[in-house]
Amino acid sequence: MSEDRDKLKSLLLGEEIAQIKAIQKLLDDRQAFTEKVSQVLDNAADQTIKQNPEFQKKFSRLDPKALTRAIKANQKSFIDAMIPIMGPMIRQSVANAISKFVQDVNRAMEQRFSIKALRWRWQAYRTGISFTEIVFSNTIEYQVQQVFLIDKESGLLIEHAGHEDALMQDKEAISAMLTAIESFVQDSMGHDGSHLSAAKLGERNVEVISGSQANLAVVIKGAYTPRLVDHLSAASEQIHIDFASDINDQNTWNNNPDLKVELENLLVTKSQSDDEESSGVNFWPWLIIALLLIGWFSWRTYQQHKALSETRLQLAAIDGLVVQQITPNDDGFLVTGLLDPLADTSTLSADIRLATQPYVSLDDELIANRVRLLLNQPDLEVEVRHGLLTLTGHFDDVQQHRLQRQMLGIIPGISQVDDQSTARPQPPDLNQQLLNHLQQHPLPEYLKLQVIDEKIVASGELMVSDVDDYWQLLNQHFEAIDASGLTLLNASTQLKSITSEPLNFIATNQLSPAQQSLLNQKAAAFLTLHRHNQAKQIKLIAQSDCQGSLQESNANNRKRGTWLAEQLVQSGVDRSLIQVETILCEQITTTVNTDLIGVWFEVNR
Amino acid sequence: MKSKKICMIGRFAVGKTSLVDRYVKNHFADKYQTTVGVAISTKIIDNTTKLIIWDIAGFEQENHYKPYLRGAHGIIFVADATEPESVHTLADIVADSPELKALPAVCFINKTDRKDDINWQPALDQSIAGLTAHSFWTSAKTGDHVEEGFAALSRLLS
Numbered sequence: 001m002s003e004d005r006d007k008l009k010s011l012l013l014g015e016e017i018a019q020i021k022a023i024q025k026l027l028d029d030r031q032a033f034t035e036k037v038s039q040v041l042d043n044a045a046d047q048t049i050k051q052n053p054e055f056q057k058k059f060s061r062l063d064p065k066a067l068t069r070a071i072k073a074n075q076k077s078f079i080d081a082m083i084p085i086m087g088p089m090i091r092q093s094v095a096n097a098i099s100k101f102v103q104d105v106n107r108a109m110e111q112r113f114s115i116k117a118l119r120w121r122w123q124a125y126r127t128g129i130s131f132t133e134i135v136f137s138n139t140i141e142y143q144v145q146q147v148f149l150i151d152k153e154s155g156l157l158i159e160h161a162g163h164e165d166a167l168m169q170d171k172e173a174i175s176a177m178l179t180a181i182e183s184f185v186q187d188s189m190g191h192d193g194s195h196l197s198a199a200k201l202g203e204r205n206v207e208v209i210s211g212s213q214a215n216l217a218v219v220i221k222g223a224y225t226p227r228l229v230d231h232l233s234a235a236s237e238q239i240h241i242d243f244a245s246d247i248n249d250q251n252t253w254n255n256n257p258d259l260k261v262e263l264e265n266l267l268v269t270k271s272q273s274d275d276e277e278s279s280g281v282n283f284w285p286w287l288i289i290a291l292l293l294i295g296w297f298s299w300r301t302y303q304q305h306k307a308l309s310e311t312r313l314q315l316a317a318i319d320g321l322v323v324q325q326i327t328p329n330d331d332g333f334l335v336t337g338l339l340d341p342l343a344d345t346s347t348l349s350a351d352i353r354l355a356t357q358p359y360v361s362l363d364d365e366l367i368a369n370r371v372r373l374l375l376n377q378p379d380l381e382v383e384v385r386h387g388l389l390t391l392t393g394h395f396d397d398v399q400q401h402r403l404q405r406q407m408l409g410i411i412p413g414i415s416q417v418d419d420q421s422t423a424r425p426q427p428p429d430l431n432q433q434l435l436n437h438l439q440q441h442p443l444p445e446y447l448k449l450q451v452i453d454e455k456i457v458a459s460g461e462l463m464v465s466d467v468d469d470y471w472q473l474l475n476q477h478f479e480a481i482d483a484s485g486l487t488l489l490n491a492s493t494q495l496k497s498i499t500s501e502p503l504n505f506i507a508t509n510q511l512s513p514a515q516q517s518l519l520n521q522k523a524a525a526f527l528t529l530h531r532h533n534q535a536k537q538i539k540l541i542a543q544s545d546c547q548g549s550l551q552e553s554n555a556n557n558r559k560r561g562t563w564l565a566e567q568l569v570q571s572g573v574d575r576s577l578i579q580v581e582t583i584l585c586e587q588i589t590t591t592v593n594t595d596l597i598g599v600w601f602e603v604n605r
Numbered sequence: 606m607k608s609k610k611i612c613m614i615g616r617f618a619v620g621k622t623s624l625v626d627r628y629v630k631n632h633f634a635d636k637y638q639t640t641v642g643v644a645i646s647t648k649i650i651d652n653t654t655k656l657i658i659w660d661i662a663g664f665e666q667e668n669h670y671k672p673y674l675r676g677a678h679g680i681i682f683v684a685d686a687t688e689p690e691s692v693h694t695l696a697d698i699v700a701d702s703p704e705l706k707a708l709p710a711v712c713f714i715n716k717t718d719r720k721d722d723i724n725w726q727p728a729l730d731q732s733i734a735g736l737t738a739h740s741f742w743t744s745a746k747t748g749d750h751v752e753e754g755f756a757a758l759s760r761l762l763s
């Protein structure tokens with residue numbers, strides 16, 4: 001059976017069998033297989049990465065050596081990436097040194113009126129480069145502006161020299177940062193002894209001289225030579241020898257006058273050798289005369305030139321003005337040209353006089369002015385750009401607006417109109433608002449609300465207890481409610497006015513005028529309370545002093561009660577609401593008080 | 606005036622930069638800004654000492670941070686109260702740089718304002734006790750105990 005199969009195989013596959021065997025062998029032989037694969041691996045990787053860029057990340061992710069290699073290949077960009085971090089700090093300190101330097105130079109120049117200085121001023125005037133820059137490039141090769149001695153290990157500042165004022169705050173941070181950067185560079189580039197030795201900061205350089213205990217970092221402006229670096233290295237070595245113990249003693253750091261002096265010695269300014277010193281001929285008098293002439297002449301030209309260019313600028317800023325000629329005259333300029341009557345010339349200074357012909361300008365702003373004039377709608381925004389007129393905002397009258405828009409077509413310069421404006425929204429009618437409000441929140445009885453002159457006017461009566469909810473709600477929805485006609489009622493005050501005071505009277509059918517008005521008050525108060533459902537009945541309690549005959553007293557007493565009830569009816573109180581009670585003399589157990597003749601009031605609520 | 610170098614140690618996003626900002630500028634930003642390399646801030650305390658605070662990034666990369674720790678006078682370990690893992694990171698760092706054990710140190714357990722997210726077990730306290738005896742529950746956001754923690758470290762330095 002197996003023989004048959006082999007036979008069949010050899011019939012079908014023939015010589016391929018040999019090849020398959022060879023492949024099998026290759027797969028089994030590790031060495032040979034590796035060799036084979038390695039021949040195609042490079043191409044295969046390229047192709048895979050091309051199809052799937054993510055693949056590369058997988059490869060490089062876990063290999064710190066590859067990272068180090070990448071950094072090595074790009075040293076410069078890594079240092080560049082660090083510069084922005086320390087740059088601002090150093091620049092700030094250096095800026096200070098520069099300003100001091102500028103002062104020095106200026107003072108020196110002012111004191112020394114030399115031909116050279118004159119020539120430089122002329123150069124500065126012609127080229128527009130600042131005078132200080134020219135002086136620097138002509139006189140100074142380089143200047144060491146800041147010196148930091150930094151502990152190599154901790155990055156702490158050992159001592160510093162240079163201008164300090166604004167720096168005081170930052171010099172420690174700068175030295176720490178320089179050390180951090182050095183660590184970073186060292187870390188990124190491997191530990192093969194390379195150091196951060198120089199970095200560029202704009203037109204300044206930071207040179208770091210690495211010592212055994214401390215680094216010397218100096219900020220230099222200008223073009224310095226390796227000779228300076230040698231000099232600094234030598235100084236660093238000397239400092240390491242002279243101040244060995246100080247460098248190791250943190251207590252002396254930042255407070256070491258001797259060391260500071262040593263560092264200050266490194267703040268040098270290297271001047272260019274003066275090779276064209278005085279020529280010996282005395283031509284000062286001539287020079288001065290020539291200078292005065294040149295000075296006066298150029299001053300005048302300069303002034304005129306300045307005034308003219310200012311005038312040009314002003315004129316150029318005005319839309320709708322075409323300038324043909326500007327002629328200086330005694331006290332200003334005469335400008336001829338074309339002027340659109342709608343142009344705004346109010347910004348021109350008084351010494352500019354216009355002599356122009358009217359014309360229609362197609363400047364966007366002028367077209368816009370013409371449109372504004374035609375529409376005359378203060379709340380309509382008009383904008384014109386390249387012939388496209390855009391209207392936004394509100395207009396009052398729809399009909400009028402439609403007419404006006406048709407007329408816009410005749411204004412020259414408008415090719416398209418984009419009208420986004422809308423009719424002014426009408427404020428909703430106050431009456432309607434009030435109706436809506438009342439539908440949701442029915443009025444308490446006896447309160448009246450009306451709209452008078454676009455204002456809500458409240459009248460009638462309102463119980464204090466209702467004020468809180470109803471009145472507040474009203475105030476939230478409407479502003480400026482006129483409540484001057486509204487009576488505010490307080491139930492307990494009303495109640496008190498009825499019950500607090502009895503009517504003491506002896507006659508059975510007569511009240512004094514004061515008592516009469518008191519009664520009227522009580523009647524009114526009761527009616528109000530009753531109206532607002534705060535009182536059901538008024539109760540009169542008649543009482544007498546019970547002197548003389550008991551029978552007579554009781555009869556008088558009853559008379560007093562019913563008579564007073566009648567008076568209340570006269571005042572408008574419904575008879576059914578009045579209850580009269582008489583206290584019979586037999587019921588009185590206490591000593592009779594002669595003041596207690598009359599009627600007391602109570603209210604049933 | 607003496608300068609003292611202080612290093613902030615802790616894993617990514619525990620709030621090292623925020624704590625320094627709170628202490629030095631009394632300011633907190635919600636937005637996360639990755640520190641690149643090292644950020645250095647200074648703060649003068651009681652006119653005799655100036656702290657040079659090294660806010661170091663990249664404790665995830667082995668060895669990378671070591672050069673920055675050289676010459677430090679004091680250490681602030683920072684853990685995140687909402688992330689127990691951050692305590693383990695501290696232990697790993699100290700295991701890796703045993704010389705840190707000799708330095709005065711405090712530990713800030715930060716983000717305590719996020720009360721609902723705090724995720725803390727007693728075992729973590731023990732872990733921290735292995736680093737320092739001085740720990741503070743801080744919040745860079747509200748400023749809670751931040752000043753106090755820095756002050757405690759400064760006292761240990763003198």
Ligand SMILES: Nc1nc2c(ncn2[C@@H]2O[C@H](COP(=O)(O)OP(=O)(O)O)[C@@H](O)[C@H]2O)c(=O)[nH]1
Pocket residue numbers: 615616617618619620621622623624634635636637638639640715716717718719743744745746747
């Ligand atoms: N709620 C809260 N968030 C914080 C606190 N401290 C830091 N964060 C936030 O946590 C994130 C990481 O902070 P950061 O200081 O940059 O961490 P670093 O990587 O350790 O420097 C930032 O989004 C911060 O706003 C804190 O005390 N409370």
Ligand SMILES: [Mg+2]
Pocket residue numbers: 621622623638639640660662
């Ligand atoms: Mg950070």
